[in-house]
Amino acid sequence: MDFQFIGQEIYRLIENLYPICRSITGDGFRTSMRILKDQIPLELHEVPSGTQVFDWVVPQEWNIRDAYVMNSRGEKVIDFQKSNLHILNYSVPFQGKVKLAELKEHLFSIPEYKDWIPYRTSYYKANWGFCLSQKDLDCLEDEEYDVFIDSTLEDGHLTYGEYLLEGELEDEFLISCHSCHPSLCNDNLSGMSLATYLAKYLSTQKLRYSYRFLFIPGTIGSITWLCLNEDSASKVKHGLVVACVGDPGNMHYKKTRHGNAEIDRAVAHVLEHSGDGYEIMEFSPYGYDERQYSSPGFNLAVGNLSRTPHGRFPEYHTSADNLDFVKAESLADSFSKYLEIINVIENNKKYLNTNPKGEPQLGKRGLYSLMGGRKDASHFEMALLWVLNLSDGKHSLLDIAERSGTPFSSIHEAAKALRDCGLLIEC
Amino acid sequence: MDFQFIGQEIYRLIENLYPICRSITGDGFRTSMRILKDQIPLELHEVPSGTQVFDWVVPQEWNIRDAYVMNSRGEKVIDFQKSNLHILNYSVPFQGKVKLAELKEHLFSIPEYKDWIPYRTSYYKANWGFCLSQKDLDCLEDEEYDVFIDSTLEDGHLTYGEYLLEGELEDEFLISCHSCHPSLCNDNLSGMSLATYLAKYLSTQKLRYSYRFLFIPGTIGSITWLCLNEDSASKVKHGLVVACVGDPGNMHYKKTRHGNAEIDRAVAHVLEHSGDGYEIMEFSPYGYDERQYSSPGFNLAVGNLSRTPHGRFPEYHTSADNLDFVKAESLADSFSKYLEIINVIENNKKYLNTNPKGEPQLGKRGLYSLMGGRKDASHFEMALLWVLNLSDGKHSLLDIAERSGTPFSSIHEAAKALRDCGLLIEC
């Protein structure tokens, strides 16, 4: 597989999505879903404002057309048209003259990074505001400003995209990514784009598990989906929340609430044998939508696989999380690791050694050296011996890979060879 | 709470108890119990000599009035009136002229610390003897001495003090301290005094567990209590043996025989989050009365929480374990840690998240920031999320505190806030 090419494709999709002003509801989200639909047969769901979803209520739909702050000389000192991060996401409509002192209560900046615009939201409290760089904030003169926010907050819908790839089993592998951020590349366009290409690739494969892809607004989206799809949720056996997969940092995996679920072990195994640096982090109830999937009433085995995790890179939730910050090579590497993990889960079966008493004679089957007396068995011979020794119906191939310290791919290859000559049958 | 003041009070009680010549039986023990009775409504028990208690027999009661060794010039070269450590504890009565060579067979000193008088006992073998400093021993001239020991060893009673503070539950928390040492401050007056003030304080509180305080002679006292109170023993769910809590060293906790009992975890948690140095030691069948509580026929979850453990400070069992060796500040610190441990045990309940599917919307309840996009949740928000996530009926608050690496107090505070707004109910 040409991972370099796929990395470039994922990057290109990020470029297409970048200019759109997304939020947890509204046309920006819908437009983004339609762009993904060009790649995969995404189903779009529209959930009406006011729908009760567990403890929450689907909020009014927010749309924005323009917003600015203009000084007395008629200059737009803050202009939504230049960056959609300038508007406090979910700002209520507003028009009026405001003195600097009062205006400042509605302005957000990052003192530590004077050139960057922060990303701030106020979904669940009616408010208006602007985000701007500290440098621009410092230039504002003590005068009166024209503030104009042409937004609407009205009954409408919460939109989400869903794509189910049916496999041999009803058991599901959930791939979920929040898709509600405006012009921010690593968090979360990288996740949306990687998930799209993962879906596209897997749709060409014969699959054991069914794969469900969710493109949802953060928090309210996963809560809405869980509330409307309790049955589907109960089928989820493994899951990954995809986000921040485009930066050049090492992979970081946050474990599921279970802590030792099959997906936790598969990810740890792949990262351990990758030859690259990585970090495994314990579960915590903070983070992305794994928070909701891991709530005690669902307790799904959903982890979060990122490169540099949210909040750990200074560019996080600022205008610096832009098209320069994510790299095609990093996206390619993330993609290949996601695929390898899926490969482990797909092939992690238990087998029975059909000749369990003593070793079978591998030499006569062409699987073992016929020259005796040498120091070591080959890597492949060792994999064969491990699979035979532990295929007692209790150990899965991942168990065997872990115990033997052998890459899953070698164990899987050995299992195939043994199955082909009748020494192994699936449990 | 004014811990400094309490530390001074505990120290003052030690001062009062210091001059008395205690032993495992006798009037010194009784007098000490009466001093404690001024503070707490202690019940005194008298168990007759000769009573069979499991494999042991309650010994005869020992009382001593005077003892000395006098040289030919009429000088008392060893004088019980100067220090009650001078007498071998439980010495039989004796009067006679003894040459130095024979006398030496009855003298005990510490060659390494020439100024200190050792503390030695001979409870279960009839013997007489004197303890003295190496310096004094070296001065004894080769002559004949008048030895006089005005003691009695007669049928009488073994005395112990008991105080039961009844809580909501019949399940008990045992606080036990040996109270049989003569003028020795850290071992064991510090334990007796701290336990007394703990009882005094807890008697003013609403308690979930019942608290039983035992002031007993070492070994024979706990065996006697166990033998006469098998029913009460079976109610003990947690316990601590209190001793050596007044020296300036770090806290040391010796685990229960169980090794991972609730009390073991509570102590480890409090010490870990204390910010002070500490050491956790594995159980061993040597030490104080936890030896008896941990015998296989009882197997109670009783640990031993000290500052510097017995035998690890050179002053141990010598005249140097005096009023200078224990400090009010150390006693205050020990007291506060005992209280904090009790606080963990009292509040270590399991709760149920009443909104287990997805997170509840904390923002609308004023428990969560309404401004989105920031890097981190606050410490309190994290505690709320942890409690909600793990309150599935399987995890206690201590489980949650341990898994989240959060101090119990924060987890407890979060649980209270969630309970107050109906998001949590007790299991």
Add this chain to the structure above:
Amino acid sequence: MDFQFIGQEIYRLIENLYPICRSITGDGFRTSMRILKDQIPLELHEVPSGTQVFDWVVPQEWNIRDAYVMNSRGEKVIDFQKSNLHILNYSVPFQGKVKLAELKEHLFSIPEYKDWIPYRTSYYKANWGFCLSQKDLDCLEDEEYDVFIDSTLEDGHLTYGEYLLEGELEDEFLISCHSCHPSLCNDNLSGMSLATYLAKYLSTQKLRYSYRFLFIPGTIGSITWLCLNEDSASKVKHGLVVACVGDPGNMHYKKTRHGNAEIDRAVAHVLEHSGDGYEIMEFSPYGYDERQYSSPGFNLAVGNLSRTPHGRFPEYHTSADNLDFVKAESLADSFSKYLEIINVIENNKKYLNTNPKGEPQLGKRGLYSLMGGRKDASHFEMALLWVLNLSDGKHSLLDIAERSGTPFSSIHEAAKALRDCGLLIEC
């Protein structure tokens, strides 16, 4: 016991066995068994060629009388009479003129060690060949050679030796050593000789377990024995494969497939308390006959206790694994450790404290110091306390030794003292 003397005896037996050309079948193997029979009443079994043993077939019997390669000047440039390693073990008979280029396809040497002859076999593929030092190989001139191999490969038998020492229990302790290598001392004459002397010594002892000693050809021998003795195999509770026990390196123990079997713990305990360096290695399905005993259909708790393990010393499977490489002192040390392990297994029983409530009064039984107040209990007193505390029917003496960090021998001695005074009874 005079371990030094036993080490010399074991060495002498190695000397006797050294010159014989053994293989997995044939007269060399038989002759070797007869030499062992001088020491222990070994039973010899003969299994006909062609017998199906699980997935394998007992091969034809191989015997060799002479073999050489002669140059045009009539000089034997390779001569079986000088070292039986020169012949590729199981070479088919051959006689003919062969040019150097073709001859080289049948020659084996070790480029890294120019003076050493390698040991190579071709049991299961008809082939002929010679092994020689790289130095000798380099001297061969480009000419035609007379090749002569006077071997036979005919229907006959596979021979193995077996000795069962019956103990009190039917449960068995298996000691197995492969005995099929020609003139190689550490691998495997050291194992054969140590096992022989172990059997000889144990036959003089009262034993709890029954001990089965197997002297078998590698792989095909253990498979044959397992196939013909499934009932006996099911009685094996502990086992050790003995090999490479004569070199001066540290002991290495490869765990059983179980990983925490009683034999694994006994070996680890003895090595830990030996004061010598050692290494514990995880199970792997490569190695000696533990591979077969550990196949999933048997899953016997058989480990492998060596000094330097196979393949980890450069002399392995070369002419340098000779009489200089193994040492009487190393054999003596290995022997003493095997015995100590057997001693642990023999005495690893569970006891019940007959006075489980509180400690029994050890002082009145002469088992405990009667002088109180000292800092520490003695080592023996501590062992007594540990045995009493943990003898609740759930802990074996090895459990107690492990938990207390005390050598098994001390725990065992304490248990005997307590049993003698009625404080302990066997479960």
